[in-house]
Amino acid sequence: MIRRITTIFLLFCSVSALFAQEDKEKLKKENESKIKKADELYSKYAYVDAIKIYERIAEQGYVDQNILENLGNAYYFNADYTTALKWYDKLFEGTKNAANNYNITPEYYYRYAQCLKSVERYDEAQKILEQFMKLTGKDDLRARKLEEHADYLQVIKDNSGRLTIKPAEINTEYSEYGTAFYGKDEVVYTASRKPKSSRGTSNWTGEGYYDLYRAKFSDGNLTKEEEFAPKLNTLLNESSPVFTRTLDTVYFTRNYEVPLSKEEKRKKAEEKVLLEIYRSIRKNGEWTEAVRMPFNVTGYSVAHPAISPDGKYLYFAADINGTHGKSDIFRVRLNHKKGVYGKPENLGDVINTEGRETFPFVSEHNVLFFSSDGLPGLGGLDIFAVKIENDGSLKRLQNIGRPGNTPDDDFAFILDEKRNIGFLSSNRPGGKGKDDIYYFVQNRPLEFDCKKTIKGIVKDIDTKEVLGEVTLTLSDSDQKEITKIDNKANGEYDFGAQTVDCDGTFVFLRAQRKDYAVVEEQVSIREKGKIIEKEILMKTTKQKLKKGDDLAKIFQIKEIKFDLGKYDIRPDAAAELVKIVEAMKDHPTMKISIRSHTDSRGSDKANLILSDKRAKATMSWIISQGIDKSRLTAKGYGETQLVNRCKNGVRCSEEEHQQNRRSEFIITAM
Structure with missing residues (x-):
């Protein structure tokens, strides 16, 4: 009877699953044209319109990997991490159903973790990041940074509380970001305002286009907003200005459009929107027509300029050749008076990752501040700082802490170190628009x-x-x-x-x-x-020491560790070998047999060769410390002298394998 009921139940489940699959296929067929349209909009960066179609399809009960990824990405690229999380949650939940056959690339693990951080689900984010690290290994700079800065949450905690922050008065329901001091009593910044009929709205953000504005600055307040320079504000986007000390030259970002190839046009692809840096000079009280910088690279984005305190370098974010990820921080030597510019120089993987490194700013004390979503942080873009040494090297990368950073996007940091005041931009909760400007007072500086x-x-x-x-x-x-x-x-x-x-x-x-x-x-x-x-x-x-004693046991010497598959003496191994050297100096007639052993994992032959090389490397190091070669012998035994049951094919714990990975220093003569 039980068998019969079970058979009926399984048959019912099979039929139900079949109907469910048929319903799914039916929904997919009905929505094919809509999905195609949404995919087309998505490919053209028209995320706002693509979202509307994707979500209507999802509401009808049909989703697949493509829809979930694109929905998550559309919100992610617009810095709406909370909503992106909703779709990434569904994407990763879908992997648990074998019928879906989802194949998720490592990049989605990273984005998912960033979104989990945005709602402060840090324990879950850490587990996802651990999977990301396993999938990418040390080939991904972000994974390496996670390993190098395993204590990043403690660093954030230590650096928190240094800033007192308040929102700027000029914030509106639209976006404001990217400030620059214009003398001591004015600030120039980027803002979108009510869309003009002649310009419409951006398909990417759904907002109006960006222009440069100025406001009076006094006692931490921004007032009396007005357009900065009509000649510089065009029908395109202008943003992120920076001024020379003399205030007679401004560098800023402007978008441009590069027509795609005839083949791409034939496929009805839209023009790709990119960014470039422009310069304008102030003459007779007026700003001249902006000039495109020669280090811009057609087909790539070069944006968000910053000037070094000595005026010798222009720092910027770009995705040009040599970039590690979405964008890197570069610098170029400049002489703006003569119009001479050097070759762009990538600042390297001390700060740059496969993620976004952007919005650089260099303070009077030669501290480079920038934002990154590829370095370990609280979520979204976090603001980081690194000291620029006289030789151009970078020292002590660190997260600036809360409240400068939040689980959302925090960027466009500027600081007047003489007055200990500055501005940053953020899309954190409680603001008026998508991005807002925040004024801060620095209570204590970062320590380098x-x-x-x-x-x-x-x-x-x-x-x-x-x-x-x-x-x-x-x-x-x-x-x-x-x-x-x-x-x-x-x-x-x-x-x-x-x-x-x-x-x-x-x-x-x-x-x-x-x-x-x-x-x-x-x-x-x-x-x-x-x-x-x-x-x-x-x-x-x-x-009393005697022949046959193992100095490793007598002096409680730890395992002489080597990097996986290598036999170079590491600093921590050298710290242990010093004890052997001193013992041999105290007993001038003592002779030692160095014996290196491995566990059973790996091939017998490889283990024998590796252990022998390690034993001989150990002997060479001891000789380099002044011990005569005639007092030493070295041999590797591989896995031939195991001290427990863990031979080939036997399942053992890591602790049991550790017992077999050992070095011995046997006294052969006194």
């Missing part, structure tokens, strides 16, 4: 020179007795000595405030004392606060 006080106490690891007469050396991550001190008789040490590499994650701390094994440990400098306390435990070498 990191100072940490490292202190603690030294003890015997076995007796816990405090140890004096210990020499402690602090070194950077490249083992370059920073400073050296001797501790007090009560075992305490204090390096005082030391400047450390802000971009680094750790420093080395070495402790040396007569009759004790050298201790060298990594100290994390990413720990919160200015003071880091570290207890150092040392082990005596007075115990």
